[in-house]
Amino acid sequence: MINLLIDSQKHSYVNLNWNEFLAYAMHHRVYPLLHSKMKERTESIPEHVRHSIFLDYKQNVFQMLRLSAEMNHINEILVKQKINSLFLKGPVLAEELYGDLSLRTSSDIDLLIPLKDLKIAEKLLIDSGYEKEDYIQTVLNDWRWRHHHVTYFHPTKKIKVELHWRLHPGPGKEQKFEQLWERRRKSQNIGSAIYLLGREDLFLFLTVHGARHGWSRLRWLLDIHYLLEQELDWKILLDIFKTYSNPHIGGQVFILLSQLFHTKITNEMKPFISKKAIKLADEALYYQVNRVHLHTIPLPIEVANYHKMHVVRLRSFKQAALYYLSTLHPFPEDAQTLPLPTSLHFLYFPLRPFLWIWRKSRKLVLS
Secondary structure: OHHHHHOOOOOOOOOOOHHHHHHHHHHOOOHHHHHHHHOOOOOOOOHHHHHHHHHHHHHHHHHHHHHHHHHHHHHHHHHHOOOOOEEOOOHHHHHHHHOOHHHOOOOEEEEEOOHHHHHHHHHHHHHOOOEEOOOOOOOOOOHHHHOOEEEEEEOOOOEEEEEEOOOOOOOOOOOOHHHHHHOOEEOOOOOOOOEEOOHHHHHHHHHHHHHHOOOOOHHHHHHHHHHOOOOOOHHHHHHHHHHHOOHHHHHHHHHHHHHHHOOOOOOOOHHHOOHHHHHHHHHHHHHHHOOOOOOOOOOOHHHHHHHHHHHHHHOOHHHHHHHHHHOOOOOHHHHHHOOOOHHHHHHHHHHHHHHHHHHHHHHHHHO
């Protein structure tokens, strides 16, 4: 399947398990691109396989057109209220990376806005028929940095929107919206005045997102594969990785691309590559081999434990230290364990260790 994704050269598919092929194509969300490649060659690929891929491709075309129209609508209502927004994925990413709306799948619309505009944007979506799905539990306003988006769903249009005020879940240092806005780019083919992240910021966003999900879908790697075909400022890229993430995450994706898509490791990529990056790339192959779907609830215990440890190893020393410090901040569970008036919520700081021990002891008793 990977050979077919990246080139149109003839390969032998005599012993291929086509049912597995279709299952992998669906799991990795790469059937639109496979369809475009299959049109270039009809020999050696069974008719039922090409037909199945075509049906999925056609359904995705309609989905992307619907999302594109809705993206324009949402952008228009935000512009009227003078709310700046950056569209992160969806149709705008398909056009930017693949040059064709139909060649990438998307299930929702993701956009980033300044935190100060969140309440106004939420009202605009609700007035447009959306219903809020994520009712975040919070204590002492920890939602601002522990979470990164709220989800809304339109019951008539059957469209989901994720409204971001951060790019990733916290805790973690991120670029301010104003910095991202200064480096923004305007979409050339979808609507008017629709903006997306600058190429280096987009690279960082897609890389951290993919790494956090174990690169469990080839589509995320393909996004980086095609982004690398564009002109990047490698000095800026390395600087923002050092400041807001860590270079070994970039090294991980370069190694995976070289292993799976035969991407050439250039001199610009070498500063990102380290022993840790190589180890992380090897670990990520677990998700590929086992066709891991991280949104399966509940996750198999083995997968859940593996992913938990992998995410820990993705962090730099500073990120790990910040994460463990953040656990000292009260959690909503503390307020559920011992409800206190809002004016006394500051007491959860000294009480947190005792409340945590109480919850753990109760679990042991109940088990």
